[in-house]
Amino acid sequence: MKKTRVRFAPSPTGALHIGGLRTALYNYLLARQTGGTMILRIEDTDQGRFVPGAEAYIAEALQWAGIQIDEGVGPGGPFGPYRQSERRSIYQEHAQQLINQGHAYYAFDSEDDLEAMRQRLKAAGADDQQYGVGTRLQMVNSLTLPPAEVASRLASGTPYVIRFKVPENKSVVVQDLIRGEVVVSSNQVDDKVLMKSDGMPTYHLANVVDDHLMQISHVIRGEEWLPSAPIHVLLYEAFGWTETMPRFAHLPLLLKPDGHGKLSKRDADQLGFPIFPLNWKDPRTGEVATGYREAGYLPEALINFLAFLGWNPGTEQEIFSMQELVKAFAIERIGKAGTRFDIHKAQWFNQHYLRSKSTQELSHWLLADLKNAGTIVSEEIAQQISDVLRDRITFPSDLFKLGRFFIERPLEYDQQVFSKKWNKDAVAVLSAFADSLPSVNPYTAEPIKATFEQTAANLGVKPGQVLQVLRVSVTGQASGPDLMKSMEILGRDETIERIRTCIRSTPLPG
Numbered sequence: 001m002k003k004t005r006v007r008f009a010p011s012p013t014g015a016l017h018i019g020g021l022r023t024a025l026y027n028y029l030l031a032r033q034t035g036g037t038m039i040l041r042i043e044d045t046d047q048g049r050f051v052p053g054a055e056a057y058i059a060e061a062l063q064w065a066g067i068q069i070d071e072g073v074g075p076g077g078p079f080g081p082y083r084q085s086e087r088r089s090i091y092q093e094h095a096q097q098l099i100n101q102g103h104a105y106y107a108f109d110s111e112d113d114l115e116a117m118r119q120r121l122k123a124a125g126a127d128d129q130q131y132g133v134g135t136r137l138q139m140v141n142s143l144t145l146p147p148a149e150v151a152s153r154l155a156s157g158t159p160y161v162i163r164f165k166v167p168e169n170k171s172v173v174v175q176d177l178i179r180g181e182v183v184v185s186s187n188q189v190d191d192k193v194l195m196k197s198d199g200m201p202t203y204h205l206a207n208v209v210d211d212h213l214m215q216i217s218h219v220i221r222g223e224e225w226l227p228s229a230p231i232h233v234l235l236y237e238a239f240g241w242t243e244t245m246p247r248f249a250h251l252p253l254l255l256k257p258d259g260h261g262k263l264s265k266r267d268a269d270q271l272g273f274p275i276f277p278l279n280w281k282d283p284r285t286g287e288v289a290t291g292y293r294e295a296g297y298l299p300e301a302l303i304n305f306l307a308f309l310g311w312n313p314g315t316e317q318e319i320f321s322m323q324e325l326v327k328a329f330a331i332e333r334i335g336k337a338g339t340r341f342d343i344h345k346a347q348w349f350n351q352h353y354l355r356s357k358s359t360q361e362l363s364h365w366l367l368a369d370l371k372n373a374g375t376i377v378s379e380e381i382a383q384q385i386s387d388v389l390r391d392r393i394t395f396p397s398d399l400f401k402l403g404r405f406f407i408e409r410p411l412e413y414d415q416q417v418f419s420k421k422w423n424k425d426a427v428a429v430l431s432a433f434a435d436s437l438p439s440v441n442p443y444t445a446e447p448i449k450a451t452f453e454q455t456a457a458n459l460g461v462k463p464g465q466v467l468q469v470l471r472v473s474v475t476g477q478a479s480g481p482d483l484m485k486s487m488e489i490l491g492r493d494e495t496i497e498r499i500r501t502c503i504r505s506t507p508l509p510g
């Protein structure tokens with residue numbers, strides 16, 4: 001059995017899409033599970049689509065997500081270089097080999113020639129207008145030109161491409177670990193360009209040559225590459241590499257939240273969730289797209305969420321650390337059907353992982369946000385606030401949003417509550433409660449609560465009737481964390497001051 005060597009092979013054409021991160025993750029899980037190697041290869045042969053900064057972005061996104069690269073761009077390794085633009089001569093040699101063996105040919109057709117071919121076929125009612133089995137002998141290429149003419153064109157620097165000579169009438173069998181056997185007739189495959197006129201290989205040639213030379217055991221990639229797989233299989237056959245051909249696994253598409261169609265950046269923008277792992281500033285437009293990291297998702301939550309977009313463990317367990325995923329992952333348990341992208345599930349995972357953080361970690365987020373807002377509080381207070389908010393937050397930034405009232409006195413009071421519940425009884429209870437707070441001892445949640453209930457009872461009022469008014473007087477808001485605990489954190493003097501200020505500034509209706 002061949003050693004597991006998998007590669008993540010993005011093209012640096014922009015930010016990494018969240019689906020790309022899932023592809024990287026599944027490759028990584030298989031590598032770790034089998035003691036294999038995770039390789040990062042940069043497929044940058046399409047010069048027209050190259051975007052500066054994209055490669056560094058991809059590396060940073062993988063690192064943030066905890067997907068370690070063992071070999072490739074970055075750490076290096078014995079099969080380099082790992083950037084395809086630096087491997088030009090390798091592809092040229094391999095293309096030459098295919099030409100020599102009759103599996104490829106030079107084509108000199110101009111854009112006009114190609115267009116004329118398409119028009120001709122269209123007029124003749126052909127279903128598809130591809131350059132291939134049915135048309136190659138009517139075109140300007142080394143199959144139709146006399147050898148001397150070909151030689152002279154090559155010698156004089158006439159632009160050309162190298163095309164794959166797809167064999168006729170063959171059943172091409174793609175064995176896919178997720179989809180089973182996919183069979184296509186070679187007559188449906190066109191004579192793909194392998195080398196472009198700029199001397200760069202196309203994706204197909206570079207991908208196959210590199211997967212072979214880098215001894216890749218499994219090609220795990222998105223479903224959008226499934227139509228390319230038959231071409232790749234034919235190339236492995238042409239090179240005589242079928243014995244060591246990698247095993248394929250084409251991952252299911254990520255679908256829009258409503259399940260209709262592929263998830264796009266536009267959908268994500270419209271629905272208000274990130275599509276990229278990290279912030280991405282588009283160098284062409286200057287537009288900044290918010291990433292999962294900056295939106296407050298924890299890497300472990302995003303990983304857990306992504307793992308379940310296509311794979312499931314076959315049990316009820318949903319919470320998996322990276323280590324647990326490594327153990328449980330199995331390509332056989334990846335479904336074929338597209339998976340609906342549900343951001344609420346990502347938030348659910350985030351809540352889970354956030355809640356399990358230590359109070360100290362939570363408080364550091366809060367302290368940083370407070371500092372940005374120009375407020376300094378002690379670490380001890382920040383920890384108390386973080387603890388009382390722990391169960392109410394989805395993102396670290398919620399600590400500041402929900403905990404602001406601890407630091408800033410209310411500037412206004414929830415009017416819905418006051419219009420219904422601000423009455424004589426309420427004022428009487430609040431006033432008496434403020435008066436009795438100085439003698440609460442110790443000044444902690446339990447005795448504060450007992451005092452409040454006693455005060456209300458003494459005045460013949462049910463505590464439940466005035467509890468929300470008390471909350472609004474102290475916090476300004478109709479809902480929030482445990483009120484008694486909040487008053488404890490606020491401190492005795494501050495609590496009394498807030499209640500009194502509220503009574504003073506809020507006239508009774510009528």
Ligand code: GLU
Nearest residue numbers: 009010011043207221225
């Ligand atoms: N460069 C391709 C991409 O950008 C890689 C596809 C593959 O893994 O074969 O996704």
